[in-house]
Amino acid sequence: MSLMLAKYQINKDNMKHFAFPFALCIAMFLRTGAIAQVPGTSVDGRLFDTDHRMVNAHGAGVMYHNGVYYLFGEIKKGRTWLVAGQKWEDYRVPAGGVSCYSSKDLKHWKYEGIALAPVKGKLENDLDTGRVIERPKVIYNSKTKQFVMWVHIDKKDYSYSQSGVAVSDKPTGPYRYIHSVKPNGQMSRDMTLFQDDDSKAYLIYSSEDNNTMQVCLLSDDYLSPTKTYSRILVGRRREAPALFKNKGKYYLITSSCTGWSPNAATYAVAGNPLGPYKEFGNPCKGPGAETTYDAQSTYVLPVKNGYMFMADRWNKLDLEKSNYIWLPLTVNNGKLEIHRN
Numbered sequence: 423m424s425l426m427l428a429k430y431q432i433n434k435d436n437m438k439h440f441a442f443p444f445a446l447c448i449a450m451f452l453r454t455g456a457i458a459q460v461p462g463t464s465v466d467g468r469l470f471d472t473d474h475r476m477v478n479a480h481g482a483g484v485m486y487h488n489g490v491y492y493l494f495g496e497i498k499k500g501r502t503w504l505v506a507g508q509k510w511e512d513y514r515v516p517a518g519g520v521s522c523y524s525s526k527d528l529k530h531w532k533y534e535g536i537a538l539a540p541v542k543g544k545l546e547n548d549l550d551t552g553r554v555i556e557r558p559k560v561i562y563n564s565k566t567k568q569f570v571m572w573v574h575i576d577k578k579d580y581s582y583s584q585s586g587v588a589v590s591d592k593p594t595g596p597y598r599y600i601h602s603v604k605p606n607g608q609m610s611r612d613m614t615l616f617q618d619d620d621s622k623a624y625l626i627y628s629s630e631d632n633n634t635m636q637v638c639l640l641s642d643d644y645l646s647p648t649k650t651y652s653r654i655l656v657g658r659r660r661e662a663p664a665l666f667k668n669k670g671k672y673y674l675i676t677s678s679c680t681g682w683s684p685n686a687a688t689y690a691v692a693g694n695p696l697g698p699y700k701e702f703g704n705p706c707k708g709p710g711a712e713t714t715y716d717a718q719s720t721y722v723l724p725v726k727n728g729y730m731f732m733a734d735r736w737n738k739l740d741l742e743k744s745n746y747i748w749l750p751l752t753v754n755n756g757k758l759e760i761h762r763n
């Protein structure tokens with residue numbers, strides 16, 4: 423490249439013609455360079471495990487523990503049906519519990535089994551297959567030496583709006599379900615967990631009938647909500663939260679509320695997990711950005727040299743056939759960028 427530069431420096435007229443392609447070249451080099459250095463960031467569609475079976479882990483989250491990545495997600499299996507009498511497209515599949523996969527390189531995923539099993543024929547039970555078990559996230563508590571899972575628990579019409587908590591002494595489970603709660607009496611639907619460097623952990627959830635999000639500090643053992651919580655993105659109707667930290671700032675990617683149909687993601691930034699958050703636009707760039715490339719955010723994983731944005735490409739008419747999009751995410755001068763190509 424320096425040779426090419428030397429050649430073009432001779433003729434200033436040439437320089438004009440050269441400047442744009444050169445800049446483009448540098449930009450493309452930097453982009454592809456970044457992608458090549460971040461493993462596992464190129465899932466676009468189906469994802470297979472090491473037994474060549476489709477990965478069944480939707481609304482997923484990843485926990486990195488002792489050199490291993492553990493992927494947890496909703497098991498979607500069986501016929502999709504439309505719940506009658508709803509004002510919105512309430513497509514459902516039996517709640518299949520939570521799956522776990524492990525990987526050392528984010529490319530080869532070994533199926534570790536069902537981390538949180540559903541219950542059959544007990545509709546009053548939170549984990550019954552007729553209920554909703556969505557967006558599981560797991561973090562490790564080094565004081566109690568327990569792995570703690572939080573998950574959205576609901577009824578098929580989403581009127582229950584609670585967060586469930588389960589624990590295990592092994593990362594892969596099985597997880598023992600404790601119960602579900604409404605944090606501080608507040609509704610909680612789409613949710614995620616965030617564990618800060620100071621070991622404090624937070625539950626972030628769509629609340630107040632999806633109108634406003636809330637962030638609630640968890641107790642030291644991560645098993646209960648504390649009274650410390652804040653209302654964020656007030657009246658903005660956001661869901662599918664994915665929170666991560668970069669250089670002391672907290673970045674929250676969310677979607678709009680359009681059920682299983684995709685829409686444009688946006689992000690917000692704060693100096694504290696509890697907020698206040700300042701809203702920015704869509705982090706996705708290029709073709710398909712207006713629908714998050716036909717997907718909906720679920721998690722942002724810190725990886726070597728960057729972040730991996732994880733999203734669900736839902737198939738609302740056949741939820742079992744939903745798949746994934748994992749893309750590199752960069753933070754440049756506090757601005758988020760996600761590119762598909």
Ligand code: GAL
Pocket residue numbers: 481511512513556557612661662679680681682718
């Ligand atoms: C979405 C939500 C999903 C699921 C779905 C049900 O908006 O993000 O997790 O709850 O609605 O229609």
